[in-house]
Amino acid sequence: MKNTFTSALPDAQGYFGEYGGSFIPEPLQVIMDDITASYLEIRQEPGFIEELGRLYKHYVGRPSPIFHAESLSASCGADIYLKREDLNHTGAHKINHCLGEALLAKKMGKKKLIAETGAGQHGVALATAAALVGLECDIYMGEVDMKKEHPNVVRMHILGARVIPATHGRKTLKEAVDAAFEGYMNDPVNQFYAIGSVVGPHPFPMMVRDFQSIVGNEAREQFQEMTGALPDNVVACVGGGSNALGIFTAFLDDSSVQLHGVEPAGRSLEVDGEHAATMTKGKPGVMHGFKSYMLQDEQGEPMEVYSVASGLDYPSVGPQHSYLKDIGRVNYSSVDDREAIDAFFSLSRQEGIIPAVESAHAVAYAMKMGLGGEKGSILVNLSGRGDKDIDFVVEHYGREYGIT
Ligand SMILES: *Cc1c(COP(=O)(O)O)cnc(C)c1O
Numbered sequence: 001m002k003n004t005f006t007s008a009l010p011d012a013q014g015y016f017g018e019y020g021g022s023f024i025p026e027p028l029q030v031i032m033d034d035i036t037a038s039y040l041e042i043r044q045e046p047g048f049i050e051e052l053g054r055l056y057k058h059y060v061g062r063p064s065p066i067f068h069a070e071s072l073s074a075s076c077g078a079d080i081y082l083k084r085e086d087l088n089h090t091g092a093h094k095i096n097h098c099l100g101e102a103l104l105a106k107k108m109g110k111k112k113l114i115a116e117t118g119a120g121q122h123g124v125a126l127a128t129a130a131a132l133v134g135l136e137c138d139i140y141m142g143e144v145d146m147k148k149e150h151p152n153v154v155r156m157h158i159l160g161a162r163v164i165p166a167t168h169g170r171k172t173l174k175e176a177v178d179a180a181f182e183g184y185m186n187d188p189v190n191q192f193y194a195i196g197s198v199v200g201p202h203p204f205p206m207m208v209r210d211f212q213s214i215v216g217n218e219a220r221e222q223f224q225e226m227t228g229a230l231p232d233n234v235v236a237c238v239g240g241g242s243n244a245l246g247i248f249t250a251f252l253d254d255s256s257v258q259l260h261g262v263e264p265a266g267r268s269l270e271v272d273g274e275h276a277a278t279m280t281k282g283k284p285g286v287m288h289g290f291k292s293y294m295l296q297d298e299q300g301e302p303m304e305v306y307s308v309a310s311g312l313d314y315p316s317v318g319p320q321h322s323y324l325k326d327i328g329r330v331n332y333s334s335v336d337d338r339e340a341i342d343a344f345f346s347l348s349r350q351e352g353i354i355p356a357v358e359s360a361h362a363v364a365y366a367m368k369m370g371l372g373g374e375k376g377s378i379l380v381n382l383s384g385r386g387d388k389d390i391d392f393v394v395e396h397y398g399r400e401y402g403i404t
Contacts, residue, residue: 001053004217005043005210007249009320014202014290017326020319022201024289031188036203038108043210048103055099056214059132060089063218066226066379071350072363078370080363081231082382083219083247086355092384093215093243094125098194100211102129105192112136112191116166116180118145118173119310120152121388122196127161137161138191140180142172152388173313174302177288197240198318201289205318212246215381220250223379232376233369235260236383237361238332239276239311241318243383248330258331261321262365264307265334272297276305276313277334279325292319308337309358311384339364344386344393345401356384357393 014020014036022032042048056062064084073080085093105113113130114137117123123139130137139156143165146153156163164183166175184193195204198212216234223231234251236244238261251257266275272295275281282293287302294316295303302315324330335343340357343364348354355363359382366378386393394403 001049001056003043003049004213009323010202010206014206016205016320016323019284019290019292019322020202020205021291022289023286023291024201028185028188032201032203035108039104039203039207042104042107048107052100052103055132056096060095060099061087062214063222064088066219066222068226069347069351072347072367073370075346075350076367076370078366078374079377080366080370081223081377081379082353083215083379085215085243085381085383086353086359086385090125090128091387092121092125092356093212093246094122094196095128096214096246097208097211097242098125098129099132100207101192101194102126102133102135105194106133106135108192110135110190110192112138113194114138114140114180114184114191115194115196116140116173116176117196118176118313119388120145120149120156121311121384123161123163124152124155124159126194126196127156127159130161131159138164138183140164140166140176140183142166142170142176144171145173145176197242197314198245198320199240199288199290199314199316205290205320208242209245209249209318209320212242213249215243215246216248216250219247219379227377230254230257231379232256233258233260233374233378234381235262235362235366235378236381237262237312237358238317238321239264239314239358241321243381245318245320247381252329259329260365261330261332262361263332263334264309264312264340264361265336266306266308267337269334269336273304274306275334276307276315278315278317279321279332280334284322287316290319292316292322293325308340309356309361311356311358312361333365335361335364335368339368341393341397343367344389353382354386354390355382356386357389359383
């Protein structure tokens with residue numbers, strides 16, 4: 001694997017323009033500085049790059065292919081290609097950064113990986129990476145989410161991770177974040193908090209982006225090989241924003257390539273708490289240790305957010321996205337639950353590919369572009385597969401799609 005982990009942004013303090021940085025207590029800043037220094041050193045080491053490249057190829061199954069979705073394209077007058085991250089080991093792009101973080105933690109001499117998880121996807125990917133590299137793993141999860149997402153809890157147990165229930169408040173993701181942070185502060189020297197997207201204090205937005213950039217690096221080459229040209233458009237869903245930056249990064253300097261980030265409009269963009277469209281509806285502010293666009297209530301607390309895709313309901317977004325929005329390099333818009341579910345069934349029935357409901361947001365946007373008259377090629381990052389979503393989708397939407 002070529003070392004492409006260098007970029008003008010962020011600056012040494014972790015800023016992308018005015019966004020990013022690190023807003024954390026001083027004792028933790030010392031630890032974070034150590035992680036930054038170690039990462040900057042390790043990412044130059046041929047041994048590290050080779051090891052990660054070997055795992056991407058022989059463990060994850062990279063490179064993931066690009067598939068020309070001809071039937072779907074014909075049905076909406078578009079020309080849609082899919083970057084198949086759904087075919088990765090564990091079923092999504094998350095394994096790309098979990099392996100990078102696990103290898104870094106191991107090299108730094110850490111004993112344990114910890115993280116919070118909402119629906120359990122990040123927890124399973126991290127527990128997988130921990131098992132592989134030989135680190136302990138604690139995953140914090142709301143008690144309510146543990147019941148809802150029971151299969152993922154079982155997976156984490158089988159993989160040898162401890163799943164620690166967050167039992168206060170609403171017992172969901174927000175409480176899991178608090179519990180994980182508390183657990184981390186008990187022993188930040190031996191534990192490594194593996195953040196699950198391009199969010200959090202510096203260096204995580206940079207580091208997770210770098211680990212995900214393999215997606216765009218592969219895709220840019222594959223697409224040119226397939227078609228003789230660059231794509232006219234690249235589309236990805238945006239929760240925290242890791243799969244989007246993963247595919248966008250390779251195309252940032254290609255001015256002919258339009259980049260589109262798709263946020264979840266949930267049930268309604270007009271009602272607070274019914275969407276998670278951070279850049280469409282939010283304002284810049286500081287939360288969870290970094291500055292970015294965010295959705296806040298009147299007290300400045302993170303707003304309740306909602307999407308049918310639990311991987312997308314986060315009240316902020318990676319700081320590089322805020323920067324790319326302000327400079328106009330990426331066009332951010334949103335797709336609601338209904339459109340995403342429709343795309344979920346369209347892709348399943350026209351191409352035989354059941355997407356994650358998160359990824360279905362990107363597919364829906366590409367379909368809308370076609371129906372809106374877009375004639376250029378559209379490369380969609382299909383960030384994950386939908387196995388995890390089938391029971392929920394059939395229970396809530398099955399009848400409308402002829403499933404009884
Ligand atoms: C977690 C997840 C996402 C959202 O995370 P990003 O950091 O925005 O990429 C998107 N798609 C899938 C399949 C996921 O599991």
